[in-house]
Amino acid sequence: MHFLDYFARRARAGKVILIGTLPIIPYPENLRDPRFWNDESATMEPNTKRITFKNIEVLEKYMERQSLLYDGVARRIIFSEQGFDTPKTDDGEMIQAAAYCYAYKKIESMPGIDAFILHRHVDHRHEGGLLLGLRRWDTAKTKKRIYECFRLADTPEWEGAFQFALPIIGLEDWD
Numbered sequence: 001m002h003f004l005d006y007f008a009r010r011a012r013a014g015k016v017i018l019i020g021t022l023p024i025i026p027y028p029e030n031l032r033d034p035r036f037w038n039d040e041s042a043t044m045e046p047n048t049k050r051i052t053f054k055n056i057e058v059l060e061k062y063m064e065r066q067s068l069l070y071d072g073v074a075r076r077i078i079f080s081e082q083g084f085d086t087p088k089t090d091d092g093e094m095i096q097a098a099a100y101c102y103a104y105k106k107i108e109s110m111p112g113i114d115a116f117i118l119h120r121h122v123d124h125r126h127e128g129g130l131l132l133g134l135r136r137w138d139t140a141k142t143k144k145r146i147y148e149c150f151r152l153a154d155t156p157e158w159e160g161a162f163q164f165a166l167p168i169i170g171l172e173d174w175d
Contacts, residue, residue, distance in 0.1 A: 008068050020070045021114070022063065023080035026052045031130060034084035034099035037169055053103040060112040076114045079107070083119035083132030086144060091168075096131075097145040098165035104153050105162070105174050118150065 028036040042052040084099040120132035152161040
């Protein structure tokens with residue numbers, strides 16, 4: 001949040017170009033563990049050290065501060081690159097997909113969010129071992145569990161596709 005305050009001061013002083021949208025990439029604190037709901041450094045305090053999907057509400061609220069407004073209005077937020085690794089465990093694909101489902105449901109009702117751009121439709125074999133895709137990088141480009149969640153996220157079938165994620169996350173329902 002310190003950077004946002006710094007940026008706002010520089011913008012008011014005419015030192016940077018003013019923009020009406022804040023692009024952010026709120027990856028989990030551990031890139032190899034998509035379970036952002038366990039992130040310890042992402043707190044619900046306005047002075048949090050990190051923004052992840054665990055505390056993304058803090059960012060939206062923070063952007064409403066008078067000193068950060070753009071033409072009197074809170075800047076819009078876009079997730080310009082976001083992904084969740086597939087842990088190399090038997091339940092890795094389920095955990096990756098559950099992270100996507102939870103992130104999607106969290107931001108769906110947030111009016112300040114304009115875009116959620118998923119990074120990697122296919123795993124990249126040279127991306128530092130991260131497996132962020134909807135499909136594997138092998139020659140068959142096999143669909144992973146997250147594929148159906150992504151495909152059905154904004155349809156009437158979303159609830160059936162997302163239901164498996166609730167016990168993984170530790171929730172009883174999406175409310």
